[in-house]
Amino acid sequence: MLAMKQRSCALLGAAGDEDNGVGGDADHRTRKANTHKKRFRKKIESEEDEDGEVIARGAAERQVKRRTSDEGSESEEERLCDQREREQLEQNIRERDTAATRKLTEPKLLRREKEEAMRRSDALEKNGLEALRRVSRQEYLKKREQKKLEELRDDIEDEQYLFDGVKLNEAEYLELRYKKEIYELVKKRSEDADNTSEYRMPEAYDQEGGVNQEKRFSVALQRYRDATAAGKMNPLAEQEAWEEHQIGKATLTFASKNKKQISGDHQFVFEDQIDFIKASVMDGENTIDDEESTEREKSTAALEEERKTLPIYPYRDELLKAVHDHQILIIVGETGSGKTTQIPQYLHEAGYTMRGKVGCTQPRRVAAMSVAARVSQEMGVKLGHEVGYSIRFEDCTSEKTLVKYMTDGMLLREFLGDPELASYSVVMVDEAHERTLSTDILFGLVKDIARFRLDLKLLITSATLDAEKFSDYFDSAPIFKIPGRRYPVDIHYTKAPEADYLDAAIVSVLQIHATKPCGDILVFFTGQEEIETAEEILKHRTRGLGTKIADLIICPIYANLPTELQAKIFEPTPEGARKVVLATNIAETSLTIDGIKYVIDPGFCKMKSYNPRIGMESLLVAPISKASANQRAGRSGRTGPGKCFRLYTAYSYHNELEDNTLPEIQRTNLASVVLTLKSLGINDLLNFDFMDGPPCEALLKALELLFALGALNKLGELTKVGRRMAEFPLDPMLSKMIVASEKYECSDEIISIAAMLSIGNSIFYCPKEKRVHAYNARMNFHTGNVGDHIALLKVYNSWKETNYSTQWCYENYIQVRKMKRARDVRDQLEGLLKRVEIEVTSSPNVEAIKKAITSGFFPHSARLQKNGCYRTVKHPQIVHIHPSSGLAQVIPTPRWVLYHELALTTKEYMRQVTELKPKWLLEIAPHYYQLKDVDDRSGFPTIL
DNA sequence: GAGCACTGC
Numbered sequence: 001m002l003a004m005k006q007r008s009c010a011l012l013g014a015a016g017d018e019d020n021g022v023g024g025d026a027d028h029r030t031r032k033a034n035t036h037k038k039r040f041r042k043k044i045e046s047e048e049d050e051d052g053e054v055i056a057r058g059a060a061e062r063q064v065k066r067r068t069s070d071e072g073s074e075s076e077e078e079r080l081c082d083q084r085e086r087e088q089l090e091q092n093i094r095e096r097d098t099a100a101t102r103k104l105t106e107p108k109l110l111r112r113e114k115e116e117a118m119r120r121s122d123a124l125e126k127n128g129l130e131a132l133r134r135v136s137r138q139e140y141l142k143k144r145e146q147k148k149l150e151e152l153r154d155d156i157e158d159e160q161y162l163f164d165g166v167k168l169n170e171a172e173y174l175e176l177r178y179k180k181e182i183y184e185l186v187k188k189r190s191e192d193a194d195n196t197s198e199y200r201m202p203e204a205y206d207q208e209g210g211v212n213q214e215k216r217f218s219v220a221l222q223r224y225r226d227a228t229a230a231g232k233m234n235p236l237a238e239q240e241a242w243e244e245h246q247i248g249k250a251t252l253t254f255a256s257k258n259k260k261q262i263s264g265d266h267q268f269v270f271e272d273q274i275d276f277i278k279a280s281v282m283d284g285e286n287t288i289d290d291e292e293s294t295e296r297e298k299s300t301a302a303l304e305e306e307r308k309t310l311p312i313y314p315y316r317d318e319l320l321k322a323v324h325d326h327q328i329l330i331i332v333g334e335t336g337s338g339k340t341t342q343i344p345q346y347l348h349e350a351g352y353t354m355r356g357k358v359g360c361t362q363p364r365r366v367a368a369m370s371v372a373a374r375v376s377q378e379m380g381v382k383l384g385h386e387v388g389y390s391i392r393f394e395d396c397t398s399e400k401t402l403v404k405y406m407t408d409g410m411l412l413r414e415f416l417g418d419p420e421l422a423s424y425s426v427v428m429v430d431e432a433h434e435r436t437l438s439t440d441i442l443f444g445l446v447k448d449i450a451r452f453r454l455d456l457k458l459l460i461t462s463a464t465l466d467a468e469k470f471s472d473y474f475d476s477a478p479i480f481k482i483p484g485r486r487y488p489v490d491i492h493y494t495k496a497p498e499a500d501y502l503d504a505a506i507v508s509v510l511q512i513h514a515t516k517p518c519g520d521i522l523v524f525f526t527g528q529e530e531i532e533t534a535e536e537i538l539k540h541r542t543r544g545l546g547t548k549i550a551d552l553i554i555c556p557i558y559a560n561l562p563t564e565l566q567a568k569i570f571e572p573t574p575e576g577a578r579k580v581v582l583a584t585n586i587a588e589t590s591l592t593i594d595g596i597k598y599v600i601d602p603g604f605c606k607m608k609s610y611n612p613r614i615g616m617e618s619l620l621v622a623p624i625s626k627a628s629a630n631q632r633a634g635r636s637g638r639t640g641p642g643k644c645f646r647l648y649t650a651y652s653y654h655n656e657l658e659d660n661t662l663p664e665i666q667r668t669n670l671a672s673v674v675l676t677l678k679s680l681g682i683n684d685l686l687n688f689d690f691m692d693g694p695p696c697e698a699l700l701k702a703l704e705l706l707f708a709l710g711a712l713n714k715l716g717e718l719t720k721v722g723r724r725m726a727e728f729p730l731d732p733m734l735s736k737m738i739v740a741s742e743k744y745e746c747s748d749e750i751i752s753i754a755a756m757l758s759i760g761n762s763i764f765y766c767p768k769e770k771r772v773h774a775y776n777a778r779m780n781f782h783t784g785n786v787g788d789h790i791a792l793l794k795v796y797n798s799w800k801e802t803n804y805s806t807q808w809c810y811e812n813y814i815q816v817r818k819m820k821r822a823r824d825v826r827d828q829l830e831g832l833l834k835r836v837e838i839e840v841t842s843s844p845n846v847e848a849i850k851k852a853i854t855s856g857f858f859p860h861s862a863r864l865q866k867n868g869c870y871r872t873v874k875h876p877q878i879v880h881i882h883p884s885s886g887l888a889q890v891i892p893t894p895r896w897v898l899y900h901e902l903a904l905t906t907k908e909y910m911r912q913v914t915e916l917k918p919k920w921l922l923e924i925a926p927h928y929y930q931l932k933d934v935d936d937r938s939g940f941p942t943i944l
Numbered sequence: 945g946a947g948c949a950c951t952g953c
Contacts, residue, residue, distance in 0.1 A: 363951065363952075364950095364951065364952080365951090365952080391952090391953095392952075392953055407951095407952060407953080408952075408953095409951090409952045409953040410952085410953070412952095412953075413953060434951090436951065436952070437951090437952075438951095438952065438953080525949095526949065527947090527948070527949060528947085528948065528949090529947070529948085558948095558949080558950095559948095559949080559950065559951090560948065584949055584950075585949050585950055586949080586950065586951095588950085589950080589951090590950070590951075605949060605950090606948095606949035606950085607949070607950095608949075608950085619948080619949065621949090664951090672953085676953090728953090729952085729953035730953080760948085761947095761948070762948055766947085828953090882946070882947095883945045883946045883947090884945095884946065884947080888945075888946090889945085903948095905946075905947070905948090906946070906947090907946090909946080
């Protein structure tokens with residue numbers, strides 16, 4: 001019983017330590033944690049001691065933790081055990097201490113040998129990179145520091161711990177010496193760098209590297225060049241075309257010029273008008289009119305000149321000095337200041353790349369690619385050589401890469417192989433204000449590393465609003481401000497709140513169209529449905545206006561829109577016409593449309609939120625934040641002064657909107673985050689230094705799930721299974737499914753299913769006018785009521801059989817783009833299978849495949865109720881089969897089902913459902929289900 | 945008989 005309690009405490013990280021928190025909030029959180037502990041303990045009591053595959057490390061640390069978290073234990077038995085443990089701990093400490101003193105007295109020669117051996121094994125471990133034998137990051141760092149301290153100890157011979165004339169104890173003295181030494185080293189190196197006036201530019205590497213590498217570079221470069229020859233969208237490569245287009249924008253600007261001014265006196269009177277009040281002007285800064293030229297090929301000299309016109313240029317030396325003087329720097333710069341392209345170049349020119357790479361993270365793939373392409377052009381080198389980028393499915397870097405752009409998730413993955421980012425001298429986290437999940441985790445990790453690696457420079461760039469917060473988080477790091485280049489934007493609010501924002505938005509569009517001078521309009525909506533409705537109404541209303549009014553070109557844009565149609569928004573507006581772009585949040589950050597002069601902002605967006613208690617995600621319409629509203633407004637001031645019409649009152653803006661959008665980490669399922677952190681050796685998650693910690697309940701839920709999946713043992717440590725799971729960039733349940741497929745010898749099928757599941761639920765395309773056809777096509781894959789998982793497998797395999805035919809996709813109402821992505825994911829998973837030593841085996845046995853799925857998704861089981869609904873087994877909750885499922889209309893209704901996810905829309909729906917035999921639950925997850933769970937009390941006889 | 949903001953590994 002006692003052991004049980006200790007286990008649960010350790011598993012929960014430092015839940016017990018929480019009482020040291022601040023005020024009543026901590027109390028509340030502790031109480032919550034305690035109820036979870038109780039629940040957890042119950043679960044653990046039903047456990048057997050079978051999966052003891054622990055990667056032993058930090059044992060003493062754990063003991064300390066267990067001791068502290070168990071304070072206040074009641075029984076005599078517990079106290080005795082506690083006593084024993086304390087003795088053990090003290091024994092450990094004694095041993096360690098004597099070992100340390102022994103080291104000090106041993107002859108130097110012997111010690112050198114030992115150190116050499118240690119160094120070699122360090123190097124081995126570091127370079128070995130063998131996933132399963134990876135050394136934990138913390139252990140590695142500790143060892144490294146220890147070694148350094150020992151070296152310092154050698155130097156102290158007179159036993160006088162004087163540092164700058166102050167007498168210190170040994171520990172303090174060593175620490176200071178350690179820090180000072182590294183500081184001196186860094187200073188010397190950078191001084192050396194400063195004194196060198198010339199930097200050797202490596203030659204082209206044409207002879208080096210494999211053929212593939214070479215081919216890849218040229219393809220990447222070609223892509224970049226081709227992108228500027230816009231308009232040629234290859235229907236066979238939608239995704240690529242889309243990305244090409246995005247890259248093209250790095251050098252191209254589309255602007256509508258010289259449009260005819262619409263005469264001020266017009267005879268149209270719309271039924272309703274909205275009164276706007278101009279309330280404020282968002283100031284423009286540095287409004288120099290030198291937009292990037294549209295010329296494609298430019299001499300290096302011309303590019304060099306262009307670089308000098310960027311707003312950041314006058315701050316170059318000041319910035320470099322700040323970087324030199326401070327380890328961590330917060331940089332505030334508006335879009336257009338050139339920070340993303342210039343800072344890494346400045347750092348390179350200042351010699352920082354001589355002792356490691358300059359890494360720069362971006363939240364989006366396209367941004368990483370296009371910026372890298374731009375910078376390589378500016379530096380006059382081949383993309384992929386000195387300047388490269390690294391995104392999922394595409395690593396365009398080489399050994400010679402000095403400046404590396406990458407997605408933030410990619411850097412996170414790099415942590416797994418390189419626990420202290422040894423190959424980097426500077427890490428720049430760009431667009432930090434967006435607070436993506438990966439960025440938030442990176443913050444914690446880089447902050448930690450910076451404490452050990454004093455030679456590592458850290459740059460965090462953010463928008464103005466929360467710079468202070470970043471500074472506070474990074475130990476009061478100095479803030480460096482760079483002005484952006486933006487035109488002023490007039491902000492207008494409505495006089496009174498609008499009841500129907502959709503209607504109000506349409507009225508405003510017409511109002512602007514009829515009364516304001518030329519310039520395109522951008523309207524923000526929440527989703528596809530709204531956009532389609534708005535499009536219809538607008539078309540209807542403009543139809544009757546005849547030729548008295550200029551043409552209104554309506555362009556919808558949302559992520560699920562087929563790419564050919566998306567390209568339409570980038571076409572220049574014909575003379576005399578006006579373009580109105582109806583967009584989702586995609587236009588807020590992900591893509592930039594030039595020529596926009598008016599923005600209409602209804603103030604809403606769809607936001608995902610997660611309920612950890614029942615494990616359900618929901619997508620709800622919610623008011624945007626002030627930061628978001630300003631971002632939207634700024635979209636109108638890119639090519640000239642703009643106007644933003646907000647469909648809410650100034651009062652609402654100031655008093656009702658939040659300052660910032662809730663960071664993603666606080667509203668998402670954390671299972672995969674927790675697995676990643678655990679595999680980085682971070683065991684104490686509740687005390688991990690998050691900038692904004694996620695809800696305690698969500699963390700506990702994630703731990704609970706990972707424990708059930710066998711990824712964590714009872715002490716909350718990563719097991720071998722967990723270590724293998726962490727290799728896959730997927731949700732842990734999908735990863736578990738893959739790991740389990742080894743046992744059922746169907747890994748080939750399972751990775752196809754995992755790939756299909758991971759790309760989401762928009763594989764089937766369903767145009768309104770062809771609904772019946774689309775439905776029939778979809779149902780073809782469901783013959784035999786095999787369930788949605790197997791149906792997805794059928795879709796993938798059929799596509800493969802047609803040699804990945806685009807035509808086949810059109811015929812079957814399937815989105816080619818998504819299928820291509822699934823193929824990429826599948827290829828990646830196949831590669832990773834080798835890494836975790838799972839053979840690719842194919843099995844025709846459907847039951848085996850379903851069992852493998854069950855191994856990952858057993859917590860997601862539901863049983864039929866008398867009334868035809870389903871109820872989830874473990875955390876009782878009434879749910880329904882989603883109508884898009886192949887099992888939605890099957891008769892007889894399956895009694896037991898397994899679902900991929902729960903989603904709250906109009907009802908609580910299960911998406912992607914497969915029939916299940918209850919005996920599998922007992923067979924596969926005996927630790928999770930007991931007989932009474934699958935024993936039927938609902939009136940149906942259970943078939944076991 | 946419903947519906948799917950947006951990213952990322």
